[in-house]
Amino acid sequence: MHSLMQDIRYGFRGLAKTPGFVAVVVISLALGIGANSTIFSVLNAILYRPLPYDHPERLMVLWExxxxxxxxxxxxxxxxxxxxxxxNTVFDDIALTSNTVTSSISGTGQPDPIRMQYVTPTFFNVLQVGPILGRVFVQKDLHENSQTIVISHAYWKRRFHSDPSVLGKTFTIQGITSTIVGVMPAGFSPFYGDHIDLWWPINPYEDRYIRRDDHWLMPIARMKPGVSIEQAQRQMDVVAKRLEAAYPKTNKGVGERLVPLQKELFGEMGKTLYPLFGAVTFVLLIACVNVANLFQSRTETRRKEYAVRAALGAGRSRLVRQMLTESALLALAGGALGVGLTIAGIALFRTLAGDFPNAQSINLDSRVLLFTLTVSLCTAFLFGLMPAIQASRADLNLALQKGDRRTSTASRGYSRHVLAVAEVALAMVLLVGAGLMIRSVLSLQQTDPGFDPKQVLTMQVQLPAGGKYVENIPGSEMGRLSPLVPAFYKQLMERIDAIPGVQSAGFVSNLPTYGGAERGFTIEGRPAPPEDQRPWAGSYIVSPGFFQALTIPLLRGRYLDEHDVKDRQWSVVISQKFAQRYFPNENPLGHQITVRGAGDSEAGQQPRQIVGVVGDIANYGVQQEALPFMYFSYLQQPDLFFGGSIEQQLHQTLLLRTPPGFTGGNAQLVAAVKKAVTALDADQPVTDVMTMQDALADSISDSRFYMRLMGLFAAVAALLAAMGIYGVISYFVTQRTHEIGIRMALGAQPGRIIGMVSGLGLKLAAFGVVIGAGMAFGLTRLISRFLYGVKATDPVTYGLVAICLVGIAWLACYLPARRAARVDPIIALRED
Known part of the structure; x- marks a missing residue:
């Protein structure tokens, strides 16, 4: 222990004599360690940290x-x-939950948009999470006349100012008077990091849920203690066989699969995060190589010191330990600064991440700190070991000889050159990755969505699935849509069309780029395929002005219009891709298709005549190939729907196109639309206001996010590589000052000296670029899932990155080369 403390004190004194060296090393290491700790903190929050429930490893999701x-x-x-x-005998209990749905609260003044989940009463018990106020759901809450809700801590704080007397308060949701019975703890927001305002209980045994093709709630099961996933899966396989025998029409060949809840929620994120972690590992390796080069140079200048210490009795192990102690001190300092960079990096990640799952749970915890410490000590070993071994081999006689620097640096100079090449090669890999992501995002931004997004404002209106708009038929599995729903939207569009500055307007059941409801169909006059082989296509419910509002081109026939009403022949407009796939050699106009969606009643499964063909649009985002699509008029919809499928009739996205040069402003349009909605129903809010251009940008937000991160890491890598080349060339100039003086004394011009010095740096960079290109050729395939419109082997990207890196290398060489060209021959020759 005494000798260790002596080494630490000696290390501090030695490092204090070279503050510039310490600053460069600590900053280099901090950049690498901070980047690694930032991405590890994301991995920790998403993949490694257990879910915040009791025994989360026993929670499973059931899929069909x-x-x-x-x-x-x-x-x-x-x-x-x-x-x-x-x-089953393997589960303690099973609950059902929906995805996050939007709704609104009325009866409290201004309508309040909310985000909610439908759950069965045992939901909170399965998760084993209790309320901080009141209670959770019980069986008696399932009676229609006693609707209860549980609210989140955030909503309790935001809407009710943490009022402890909130229990028993009532308001109207989905047209039903509802009573608050509980408040959940802070941070409870299953499952995707979404903020949830309240939970609404549903009775899975109601008649409207008896159909076996009504798929919209996700089962969450808690396994019994001691039961393995394999045991549970075997039993669910048996259950699937029993269901197939009992219900062959709907369950033939259908299987049941168990997936751990954490894997279900975040498993796919590993495919995204591990390539990023690989990128920051490269940054750390570059930092270590850079610091190793600096240490070699420092060791070279201290060879006499080490030789004298060896001559006085210091063993090789003691010299190695001393050097590694200095490395550890620098690494720990770099780690400490890296912690600060990690905090900033987490904040930056949250800013760039947008709706990244569970982003708010990313923080600096004990596991991240332990990771940072471990990485710091490992880097000390990586960059300090080789210089330490070289220092322990110092020879006193050689060290005391005149001109020893020139006679002993050949092998060490070679090793420094190898390290510089390695830095450039690693930086090449990251820059190629970043370049591919940049080209991919540029390609996405230039992709034609099939319509003109400029001058289009979007917003959403959702009528409640209850009250005067929807009647749940007692003793039936069906809900009846009131005539008030199409009347509301018809009158709303009439009022919107009259707003000054609105050139055309329409609405759609789902905002383009966000996908649509997929429905099976049959083509009249053709043999009906078996149900499991029935063709499918995406679908929207639209108003007559939808196509004009988005300027979707009409290729054949006509658009849907106000004459497509319920008591006339039902119509459908199809996309070009639909026509090409299902009517490749014939005119589709006049043909009839029958749509057979899971939630459609018999009345909804009547033939629809194809009246038009429109161009393909980016229904699923610009990064996905256009799929067959169908467009139905909201005026030609059935009255009866099964289960939750009625929601698509109630929730509509408004689209308002303004003329070029419109100066009224979007705020004025939004205010006018809100006024129109309030005039028809004061309890309905207008939400999610955005431009269509913003919606398109949002559809590529993931690609843009990873581009920014890769670009940031690549920039750090390029900076470190430039520092490495600068250090190598500077040391080269210092060691060759005498030789440069001789050359200049013999008539060499400054330009020739600059060329000689820069040539070395460019040669190292060229070797690094070639090696790095080979590495990138194999490694960039790992990010191919993020690429669009560009291949992982794109030669243009490789070429541009190579030119960029060589240019950076030349800039890094220029200052030491210029310094070399200014050497005074007399002073240089006098040096030895």
Missing amino acids: TAPGHPDWRVPPPIAELEDFKHH
């Missing part, structure tokens, strides 16, 4: 797999919940 398509999955029908409970 399609016949012949084991990778395709949907939530099991709600009706199968009782089957799962009755036929």
